[in-house]
Amino acid sequence: MGVEMDGMVTARMPEGKKKAGAAVLAELGVTASQAINGLYDFMLEHGKLPFDRDSNRGAADAQALKKAIEWADSVVLPPDNRFAEMSDDDIRRERLASKGLM
Numbered sequence: 116m117g118v119e120m121d122g123m124v125t126a127r128m129p130e131g132k133k134k135a136g137a138a139v140l141a142e143l144g145v146t147a148s149q150a151i152n153g154l155y156d157f158m159l160e161h162g163k164l165p166f167d168r169d170s171n172r173g174a175a176d177a178q179a180l181k182k183a184i185e186w187a188d189s190v191v192l193p194p195d196n197r198f199a200e201m202s203d204d205d206i207r208r209e210r211l212a213s214k215g216l217m
Contacts, residue, residue: 124151 128136140150157165198206211217 137147140147145153154165198209201209208217
């Protein structure tokens with residue numbers, strides 16, 4: 116009876132990505148081998164990858180989110196905005212009163 120040998124998978128990636136990924140895996144309590152085996156198990160069961168093949172999509176989404184946050188942070192309320200110092204409840208009451216509902 117022969118012993119089944121473990122196969123090896125080799126991948127190349129930037130060193131920074133490897134270190135950052137290793138830190139996330141350690142935080143999750145998973146080894147790189149377990150993560151890769153999980154990926155292969157998913158592919159074998161479903162016949163596809165568990166993520167979009169366009170690896171730049173995440174970076175594009177992150178960049179779009181960053182731009183949206185920068186835009187939102189740049190919005191300045193006019194100094195005469197009477198709502199600026201009001202709580203959300205005060206604003207709701209003011210809106211209801213302006214519609215004659217209070």
